[in-house]
Amino acid sequence: MIHCVLHDPADAVAVVVVEGVTAGTTLTGLILDEDRTITLPCVQDIPIGHKVALRDLAVGDTVIKYGIDIGRVVQPIARGQHAHVHNIRTKRW
Numbered sequence: 001m002i003h004c005v006l007h008d009p010a011d012a013v014a015v016v017v018v019e020g021v022t023a024g025t026t027l028t029g030l031i032l033d034e035d036r037t038i039t040l041p042c043v044q045d046i047p048i049g050h051k052v053a054l055r056d057l058a059v060g061d062t063v064i065k066y067g068i069d070i071g072r073v074v075q076p077i078a079r080g081q082h083a084h085v086h087n088i089r090t091k092r093w
Helices: none
Strands: 004-006 013-016 026-031 036-041 051-053 062-065 068-073
Touching (some): 013 062
Parallel strands (some): 004 026
Antiparallel strands (some): 013 051, 026 036, 062 068
């Protein structure tokens, strides 16, 4: 089962595409640009449509999703954690 998708292996986050992703699940992610999968541990419940961190991210790091800069980290995010508005902010403001 594919749990999350990303476009490029350099992406910092993937988007969860199924309901019911809970802490303790081993996620399977599909890298669309390479048509291959990766696995990562999920350490928090993550709603469908939200992001999961693919690697540890420090405050100030740029967040890349689908090959695009979507903002900066404002609270540390560990690999497998929920990445959303509580720990990522746009660079516009």
